[in-house]
Amino acid sequence: MALAYSDVTIVVDERDDLFYTRAALRAHRPEEGRITVQPTPANNSPTALAHDMLYALGKRLAPGPNSPDVWLDSVNAAWLAAAAWGVATGVRHVVVPRAHLLTIRRIDQLLAWREMTGAQLTLLWQKAPRGLPPALARVERRISGRDQFEALLAEPGPIPARPSFPPALPAKTGPAAVTVVPRQSPAARQPQETRSASMRPGQRAHPCTGAMATAQLVQAAPAIEIASEEAAALAALAHPLAAGALSVLAFTRAGLGSLRFTRDLDITGDVSTVKIHGIGHRYCPLYPVPAWARPLLAGARAHHRLTTHPPADSVFAPVMLAEARHLRAHAGRLPRLDLTLPVGILVP
Known part of the structure; x- marks a missing residue:
């Protein structure tokens, strides 16, 4: 298997069992570094899936035709923002239900996002696997069965669950320390x-x-x-x-x-x-x-x-x-x- 697909898993749910969708939704725990991205049905916008990713990451785009988030209507800008938040918040595993409804272009975008972030990607293919596009047909890790899926969701991801933000160290004391006090000149x-x-005038900074x-x-x-x-x-x-x-x-x-x-x-x-x-x-x-x-x-x-x-x-x-x-x-x-x-x- 190619390295690029080593952390991609296809879950084959040919019968569209409601169990898998429910398990995927329950798995959405951002505080543990795992999110479930639900693709918006019938949204033909080129940035739709990137916006779905941002929503799963807790971000909300401002509405309206004159929205200050209009620059996220660009595909590259939207996916770059989603990747930055994924890295910053330590996302290690992304689960995408109903991936069989995604276009080839959006699947390629997901794979590119995974490459940028290093996260594990699990796609629920809820129809016969013979319809897998070429990019996913090369993925060797495929599972089916409830027990396997539950075990997959319990696996640790390839990167830490969430970056640690420890408290700032106490300020250094002693003669070398300089205290900055508000309201001084x-x-x-x-x-x-x-x-x-x-x-001095003309002196280089x-x-x-x-x-x-x-x-x-x-x-x-x-x-x-x-x-x-x-x-x-x-x-x-x-x-x-x-x-x-x-x-x-x-x-x-x-x-x-x-x-x-x-x-x-x-x-x-x-x-x-x-x-x-x-x-x-x-x-x-x-x-x-x-x-x-x-x-x-x-x-x-x-x-x-x-x-x-x-x-x-x-x-x-x-x-x-x-x-x-x-x-x-x-x-x-x-x-x-x-x-x-x-x-x-x-x-x-």
Whole structure:
């Protein structure tokens, strides 16, 4: 069997036994890294299955013809978003009932998504197997029978169930630590690292280190608390870059000019801390990432890495340029967070 199909299983249910569908629906446990994706019947949109995947991942696309999620009507954008959320939330097993109703193109999309995420894929083929398309006919792992299917759902997947987001380490104490205290003047609260980057006219800017290195010297500024309802609304946003950018703005109230320069290396490996950059890197504070925001920032970073950007590239630049109007529209749908003014400067 080809390596590309080593984690793909066909469950043959020629009689369309209701048991298999019910078992698949019961298996939907995102907290355990297993989701069940139900294809929307008779939806001919090229992005329909990607949207079904996003829905299974807990994301909700904004409705309407002028929706801020209209950029997810692009097939590549929608599947990339689904892959980023799958990676960020640790999906290890995806079960798709009624796969025999999918077109060859959508089956190819599912297989490509599996390649990007490394997750296990189980397709319920609820008709005679002689109709399998060529891509699935090469899959050697086929099962039939209730016991086999239940055992399959109990198997561990090829990747961990959910990334661990441990609490941030205590800030370093001692003479090397610099405490960032709110309401001080900018000059007083600049970390030592970024004060040294202050420039004379014509002087080249000093390169700014990433969050991990800075965290060894600088204590993080306090994050702003938001209500659970607003956190849930941000968590439901479908596009990882929009969700990540708005979440950072919500708990830091940083300016968009600062967020524009946030790089992959400005997010610690455990997504516990993010670094925001000031003009000329004169003031680049650290912020602890609240628990509710860590999966969202992880989704933005996964999206960045799946598009093969290097660590020194800006994570949020794409959503602040070509797709800025969509970010602004999402901010307007979250009035209690009061993000419309800072985001509004992106669009005339």
